[in-house]
């Protein structure tokens with residue numbers, strides 16, 4: 001297989017969490033690889049800015065905010081992408097909310113529901129809506145952004161970790177049910193320098209401790225996660241499904 005298999009020309013990609021951080025980097029990398037890309041999130045100004053960067057690369061895009069906790073907004077988003085861009089070939093779901101810095105005995109039901117509502121229920125709702133469309137069309141690739149927090153026990157942001165472990169479970173179930181038409185994979189990043197991670201990585205003592213756990217000795221930039229998403233979106237990964245791809249500087253070793 002040549003490197004041309006990584007080319008995404010002609011594909012239509014929907015990227016949640018596409019307004020900033022890892023989602024934005026993935027949206028731009030997919031546009032660089034040739035795809036038409038719709039970046040979405042709740043913040044109109046951020047997705048407008050990213051849509052502008054996508055257009056500057058000569059690709060088609062749309063601006064449609066969407067809260068992934070709301071099934072009617074997901075339905076409206078997918079309908080509009082299909083109506084105006086023809087289809088969805090790729091879904092990258094990077095939308096999630098921040099870790100809550102609390103031990104589990106302190107977590108309230110509302111906090112649990114809020115994080116699960118976006119990180120896990122939102123992932124299910126999005127997958128269901130886009131998956132129905134992809135199954136009908138006979139093809140597609142779904143990529144969920146999980147976390148190494150979903151692969152190990154962590155302290156102080158347990159609800160987030162449980163949501164990401166659940167997301168990995170969702171990926172495995174969908175990969176089996178929707179094969180061979182739709183491939184479903186997860187990327188599990190380690191610590192990446194984004195708004196979400198800033199309170200932790202900006203803390204001198206905590207970040208020093210974390211760096212000691214990372215063999216490569218630093219935190220990632222969002223652009224270092226994006227190439228894997230291009231691989232999983234493209235035909236280069238056509239035999240990969242149900243997998244969790246870890247990019248963590250060796251932290252899990």
Ligand SMILES: NC(=O)c1ccc[n+]([C@@H]2O[C@H](COP(=O)([O-])OP(=O)(O)OC[C@H]3O[C@@H](n4cnc5c(N)ncnc54)[C@H](OP(=O)(O)O)[C@@H]3O)[C@@H](O)[C@H]2O)c1
Nearest residue numbers: 017021022041042043067068095096147191192194196197
């Ligand atoms: N940074 C890390 O160290 C790290 C490590 C492992 C995994 N991850 C994962 O990587 C993904 C991207 O995170 P990031 O670090 O890039 O964080 P970020 O900069 O905070 O970006 C999160 C994105 O999700 C969107 N979002 C949040 N709630 C949403 C909702 N209800 N509906 C739609 N969009 C929503 C945000 O936009 P709005 O707030 O405008 O809606 C934003 O675009 C997440 O899944 C995160 O769990 C991050």
